[in-house]
Amino acid sequence: MTKSKILVVDDEHLIRWSLEQNLKKQGYEVSTAGSGEDALRLLQEDPPDLMLLDIQLPGMNGMEVLEKVKDLEDEVIVIMVTALGVLETAVKAMRLGAYDYINKPFNLDELAIVIKKALETRELKREVAHLRAVQPKRFSIDSIIGASSDLQHVLSMVRKIAQSDAGTVLIQGESGTGKELIAKALHYESGRADKPFMAINCAAVPETLLESELMGHEKGAFTDAKSQKKGLFEMANGGTVFLDEIGDMPMPIQAKLLRVLEDRTFRRVGGTRDIHVDIRIVSATNRDLLQAIEETIFRNDLYYRLQVIPIFLPPLRERRGDILVLAQSFIENFNKEFGKNVRGISQAAEKILTEYDWPGNIRELRNVIERAVILEDDEMMEAEHLPRELVSRAVPAGGSPLVFALPPEGIDIEDVERELIRQALESSDGNQSKAAKKLNLGIDAFRYRMKKFKFL
Ligand SMILES: Nc1ncnc2c1ncn2[C@@H]1O[C@H](COP(=O)(O)OP(=O)(O)OP(=O)(O)O)[C@@H](O)[C@H]1O
Ligand SMILES: [Mg+2]
Structure with missing residues (x-):
């Protein structure tokens, strides 16, 4: 220092x-x-x-x-x-x-x-x-990347909602689809941008603490309440509260939240006075809330209150048009961060990236690109720097899964060929012309290899 x-x-x-x-x-x-x-x-x-x-x-x-x-x-x-x-x-x-x-x-x-x-x-x-100077830019709508019409649709909604100052928004989507990013954009694009954005992960705070974190508490409300404390709702006054993982909010607190949603009023724990705040409440979840309602762990009435305006973020595999633009944008970021000079993505790598299913969505893509940029010394990002599970799980355009992956220590290509000939014969019950067809070989070329590998 x-x-x-x-x-x-x-x-x-x-x-x-x-x-x-x-x-x-x-x-x-x-x-x-x-x-x-x-x-x-x-x-x-x-x-x-x-x-x-x-x-x-x-x-x-x-x-x-x-x-x-x-x-x-x-x-x-x-x-x-x-x-x-x-x-x-x-x-x-x-x-x-x-x-x-x-x-x-x-x-x-x-x-x-x-x-x-x-x-x-x-x-x-x-x-x-x-x-204050960098946050609004960092979390503006322009920082959200995507070419798919699905994402463009979401972004146009975000713009409208931000300007309208509608009070309550629910963002649903699998893990890593960008829910938090959308929540921040909603705040920083709105008239509330210079007021606080306060986030809490409802799944990470123990039930006993969650209520006082949200609503605050009066002095002496419970053993540890040595002094009066404002909760998130009060601290965010004028701004936005982001309730992440709302699907994991315990039932008793759901009941209290209902009142906040209805008239923006609540009481601190141990308090007797109603406190009124002006906040936008954005919640997010990767849970299926309708199913949670069926399982009676989520309140029906709360669900309808929360989703006055619903936003659904589709998983990445359903908007594959976003994959390469996201990848390119992450490459640029990581180039800067790690002083690298990766300029593009090789065709083979592109194919793997666009065909993979991305169960961890954009977060997973970002991690994969980070790793590949670190490993890459060339200008083009090569397939060999993508994790193996991507390659083995990728589904080629034809439909059936591609099961090959080059082991890091390498392999003798003749061993691969021998094994393929064996499998083709086995799965064709020894019928040579059928087996040859499976490998896209003519019968002569196939028989030549059978001899070479001593199957004949
Ligand atoms: N459209 C996008 N453009 C650029 N970056 C994105 C986009 N969507 C997501 N990201 C990035 O992907 C990562 C995951 O996004 P985020 O944390 O918003 O997801 P999430 O839906 O809240 O996930 P979780 O449910 O696991 O909390 C973040 O690093 C985020 O910046
Ligand atoms: Mg999140």
Whole structure:
């Protein structure tokens, strides 16, 4: 990690010196200035992360310096140091954009804590600003790849739903089909994009905790409830709540969710007050909810409430038109990530990719491509870098499964030929012309091989 830079501005030499020693010992990079003018010069030469600024300075005073700093380098955190202990000055400084103030004479430990907190806060702010800037792009509809009409249909629905601000959406689809991606796109394409997107996996949180995670709890509601806590619904106010794996939500909580869906109202665990929120609720599941209803593990009324707007993501094998565009897009991403230069996919590899059934859907495809990009040294992605199970399970256009796979250690092709001749004869009850046909050989060519491999 790079060291944080601190600029100490004080006209007293001894204070400058002792602060410099102390802060350096704590691992900071420290520079010092004896006047406001010097400080501003240093600020422009090499902006620090944080400034300790004395208010009483000869010439330009601390307040004036502060104003200038905020003009020149708004990002710099300024902590004012004042000997006066005058509250008014401190308040004024805060208003001008100082982060905090500390009274002289100060305790060095106390100062260390103030500095550490200030730097941490700034780090967090930067991170939030960065995420705010990149998230919407990262999760926009444009990041969802696919050429099939099925997917295009889903995307046009997503666009409409996002704009309409319809309250409740249910996304269904097998594992790895992109349900979470769609949920995020719904949020980041909507007017709620600058409000929180809060997700929870209902299958991963124990039943006893799930209710308080969603609705929050009051102090003392249960043994561990040491203080009041807001739940997801409250924290997401104005934004979107994503209830993943909703099919695994325990029945008692389903009943409470029903009320939230009906009028966006709930009570914290242990609470007596109704809380109203403005949230869009997007849920997802890879379970067959109708079957779950039959098994009486899912409420019928909840199902109908949830799927005001249903979105169904078909499995990848039912939209094979997406396979190669997705693969190409993943190749580009992984090229960047691993510094590779894979430009395309060989014909053989293309055939395998498009014919495979992809039980793990897009997630599986992504993993396969990641592995192949890492292994590939050529410009074309070759079939040999695809996992074996893809090859052995791929179904050729003709229909019957292709059962060959080259073992990694290699094989003698004559052994393969001998074995095929044997199988052809066996499955044709020794009838040579039938067996020859099965291998697409003329009778002479077949008999030649029978001799060669000593079947005759
Ligand atoms: N159309 C798509 N374009 C680009 N990437 C996609 C697409 N669909 C899915 N992905 C990627 O595939 C992976 C799986 O997607 P996601 O997590 O959204 O699936 P899921 O349906 O929520 O799966 P699960 O049911 O297992 O939670 C993610 O890395 C996601 O970014
Ligand atoms: Mg998911």
